[in-house]
Amino acid sequence: MRLSPDEMIFWQYGFLKLNGTIVFTWGLMFVLAAGSKLITRNLSTELKRSRWQNLLEIVVTGIEKQIEDVGLRHPKKYIGFLGTLFLFVALASLCTIIPGYEPPTGSLSTTAALALCVLVAVPFFGIEEQGLGGYLKSYAEPTIIMLPFNIISELSRTLALAVRLFGNMMSGTMILAILLTITPFIFPIAMSALGLLTGMVQAYIFSILAAVYIAAATRGRKARPEPMQDIEA
Amino acid sequence: MDNMTLIAIASIVTAGLTIALGSIGPALGEGRAVATALSSLAQQPDAATTITRTLFVGLAMIESIAIYCFVISMILIFANPFWNHVIAQTAGK
Numbered sequence: 001m002r003l004s005p006d007e008m009i010f011w012q013y014g015f016l017k018l019n020g021t022i023v024f025t026w027g028l029m030f031v032l033a034a035g036s037k038l039i040t041r042n043l044s045t046e047l048k049r050s051r052w053q054n055l056l057e058i059v060v061t062g063i064e065k066q067i068e069d070v071g072l073r074h075p076k077k078y079i080g081f082l083g084t085l086f087l088f089v090a091l092a093s094l095c096t097i098i099p100g101y102e103p104p105t106g107s108l109s110t111t112a113a114l115a116l117c118v119l120v121a122v123p124f125f126g127i128e129e130q131g132l133g134g135y136l137k138s139y140a141e142p143t144i145i146m147l148p149f150n151i152i153s154e155l156s157r158t159l160a161l162a163v164r165l166f167g168n169m170m171s172g173t174m175i176l177a178i179l180l181t182i183t184p185f186i187f188p189i190a191m192s193a194l195g196l197l198t199g200m201v202q203a204y205i206f207s208i209l210a211a212v213y214i215a216a217a218t219r220g221r222k223a224r225p226e227p228m229q230d231i232e233a
Numbered sequence: 234m235d236n237m238t239l240i241a242i243a244s245i246v247t248a249g250l251t252i253a254l255g256s257i258g259p260a261l262g263e264g265r266a267v268a269t270a271l272s273s274l275a276q277q278p279d280a281a282t283t284i285t286r287t288l289f290v291g292l293a294m295i296e297s298i299a300i301y302c303f304v305i306s307m308i309l310i311f312a313n314p315f316w317n318h319v320i321a322q323t324a325g326k
Contacts, residue, residue, distance in 0.1 A: 069286070160297055167300030174307065205293040208286070 004170065005102035006109065024104040028091055059087075063207075070208065071215040078214060081121055085114065086207035093169065093199025096192065103199070106169040108162065115162035118210045119154070126217030135217065161209060168202045237323065240315050248309040255302025262295045 005020030012018070039052040063083045067075040092103045104110045126135040139150045172195035179187045234242075270288040274281060 066286075069283070160294075163304065164293065164297040164300055167297075167304045170307070171300070171303055201289065201293070205290060208290055209293075212290070 004107040005104060006107045008102065020102055021104045021107045021110060024092075024101065025110065028088060028095070028104070032087060032091060066208065067211055070211045071219065072211060078125065078211070081117075082207050082211050082214075085117075085210055086203050089114070089165065089203035089206055090200055093172075093196065093203060096173075096195060096199070102173060103169050105165055106173050108166045111162040111166040111169075114165070114206070115158045118161060118213065119158040121210070122154075122213050122217045125214050129218035138217070157209075157213065161206065165202055165206055168198055172198060237319050240313075240319055244309045244313050244316060248306045251302050251309070252306040255306075256299050259295050259299040263292055266291050266295065 005024060008020030010018045010020070010023055036056070039050070039056055043053060044050075060079070060083065063086060064075045064079055067078055067082055072078055089105055092105045095101050096103055105114075123135065126138070129135075130138070140147050141150070172191075176188055176191055176195065179191055266288065270284055274284055277284075
């Protein structure tokens with residue numbers, strides 16, 4: 001019973017192993033990078049544009065609107081990081097349709113790496129926005145007694161991000177594998193549809209939580225939270 | 234009862250209990266969250282996107298607790314270090 005794509009070894013030389021996680025991660029990176037490069041080769045601003053460009057525009061403007069709704073005021077600064085997180089996790093879960101593919105996010109190494117990226121990005125954006133002193137002062141925010149608790153909450157948020165994504169992806173593939181040995185046809189199809197849905201939701205959750213943490217780090221004490229735009233319409 | 238049997242019994246029982254008890258709390262919490270979200274949607278349909286987005290984020294955080302229990306249960310069944318240790322011992326003998 002395979003617990004993660006780490007155990008699918010494609011090639012081995014001494015202690016260097018090319019396991020499923022690495023191969024599938026690089027495959028996803030290649031698809032994302034090459035696909036975007038091909039689609040954005042001849043961008044057109046007229047009414048007539050290719051449908052792939054339309055698709056990319058829908059995706060990018062959708063993500064930008066979501067980031068703005070969370071409370072980050074200049075979404076263009078953050079869309080590189082947050083958009084990549086969302087697209088990587090979403091594509092990783094979407095490709096489970098392809099037979100023989102295991103999502104690399106089903107391995108704790110991948111999700112830990114993504115969570116560590118968020119852990120580094122939050123102080124990075126916070127210091128960029130508020131300066132080093134301002135950001136460090138936010139750790140002692142209500143009172144200096146809260147300093148250890150703020151630090152612990154920072155670390156536990158990262159751990160929760162990693163384990164949440166790993167648990168959801170791993171449980172999807174494992175339930176599928178178990179059901180395949182019991183009822184060959186009907187149930188596994190329903191469960192893999194459910195797995196696709198939870199994969200998309202988890203991709204959205206991961207990037208929205210990262211956006212919320214960055215927004216909390218860049219907001220500062222002086223700025224009031226932005227008023228909700230939708231209610232006033 | 235020797236060591237191997239004890240470890241096996243403890244692992245199996247704990248794995249079952251972990252996931253059984255560990256999913257009660259999150260399920261109740263998620264039910265209450267969705268119920269409150271639905272009633273506030275009925276009161277303010279204009280804020281539907283904000284409410285839905287906040288609902289999903291809240292549900293994911295509640296769900297993480299159930300996921301933690303599931304991961305512990307899977308570890309006990311499939312990657313149990315005590316079981317591996319005891320198997321290695323009996324294989325070495």
